[in-house]
Amino acid sequence: MQLLTWLDALGAADSSASAAPASRRAALARLGRAALTAVPAAGVVPAVAGPPARVASITTEFLYLALRVARAQTALLSQALTNNVPPTADRTLLELVRDTTLDLAARIEAISISGDALPPVRQYSFTGSPTGPGPFDPNSYPDVLLLAQVFADTLSRVLISALGSLANNTAFAELAAQLLGTNSRLAALVRRARQAQVAAVQPWVIKEEEATNLPVVFVEEVPVYGGESSERIFGVLNLAADSTDTGAIFDPLPAVEQRTAAFDQPLLPVGTEIIPYTAVNQLLERFELP
Amino acid sequence: MTKPSLFFPSGPGAHLPRRAFLRYAGAASAGAALLLATGCKGGGDTSTPSAPTTSNGESVSLGSGDVAIINLLQAGKQVSVLLLERVAATLPEPAKRLVITMQGQQIIHREVLKAAANTSRAAASSAALSLRDLPADFNSLDLSTPTAALSAALGLFNTLVAGAAGAMRYTARGATLTLLGQVLSVDARHAATLAGLATAPSALDPSTTGPDARNRALTPAQTATALNALIQSGSRLLTASLP
16 A cells, blocks of 8 residues: 555545544434434533543444443353353453453443433343354353453454544543553453463454354354454554555564554444444344344 | 655655645645655654753653654553563563563554654654654663563553553544554553463553543653653653643
8 A cells, every 4th residue: 555545544534523424324324223313413421530521422322332342241241150151260350351341331321411322231142143043152161251252352343443533522532542441451361261272362363363263153254253353553554465565664574463463453334334333233133132 | 775665655656646745744845745755764764853851861852743642652662662572581481472472562563653653744744753762771670570570561561551541632633543542452452461470360450549440541741751760861751741
């Protein structure tokens, strides 16, 4: 990618916030959330200390997407702990992950929106198929760890996705980053626990070997988990490519696996989306009961 | 050997679409374009100017705006790369390999942030300059045992994560915010890994007070002050102009 192409893309990224209202309407229409279109360009009043009183609704929609993932994570781990799925040695760790994720969710829920409502609380089936037998066994500890890793990584990716649209709401960018900082620690803890069972797993997202071991539901034609690969910075420059740009940045050029593992990746919106509803819906629809 | 510029492709047929470039650079003069052309990797970088050293050993300007934020993080990466090298030397396998992998990722962050500072210069300010190499000073740290060394590194990574979180409030561009988030997220994974190697797994920055799962956030000035404790006097970051 040439420099000016990169800069063009960066400029486009910066314009995303101003383009947000139309795309948001499109996204909401796709979701059938017609009621929300009546909400005026939504002011929100954060109950948490710090951020200013009013921000654009797109901010909280990002946070609510993160909330849905956090709720799935806490439900998964609560169910596993209740059913004594984790071995005794790992129980404290999973309680830590569950309780901290619960607090992260509470921080998001504490943000009140005028005219909008929190996402409804859902029931879950962690078999991976709400309507019948799926590929996962919620009473299998390896399966629980795998799903906990997927949810934790995805939550971080949602929060990273939010940041690019928060240039005009940097107090909320700070809040999203604070949530991200804690959640990515949790993701690393889950991955370390899973590393004891699958040696290829690392505390950070890796590009190759691990991905090929993922269940097929995560590597279908529109992969919701992306096979773990994390290839882009700025959402633009492809670190996986041995391009002129990557060659100019690094001396010597690190291996592609090292380059891509060094950055967590935003969830990419589909079509005209600003908020990556499609990706999160693709993931959660396998676990949220209708 | 001089490497090709990230910003201005070289070789036959390479040319600069000047109009588009000027639009982004906001530079109406050929002089500004010339400055950019000479400010890229490959031996042409112009380092941050050294101001008169302050009484607490500060002399290195980080620039302003998003460039200052990116340079601040780049300074943190310079320190973390050097510290992880010292930490790895204290460790047995397999922890050593894990820390060396982390160091490799920190090097990648450092180089990408350097490139980003140059890009932000093109996009935002012709006056922004690259950050020069900063000599570390770890005399204040206990690196004598694996546990002590890991704890020291954990302290630095907790600072980097909190610094990136706090920098969000002072960042103007969406692309910069995304980059900071991508780096912050991996730094948080490094912090949790170091915590697990040092003592016990922790989900929180231990400096966090109260039952709050939100990560700490430091202002850029606070972050620079924390980093200055690990940088040699005379080469420390100027904090007075930072928010």
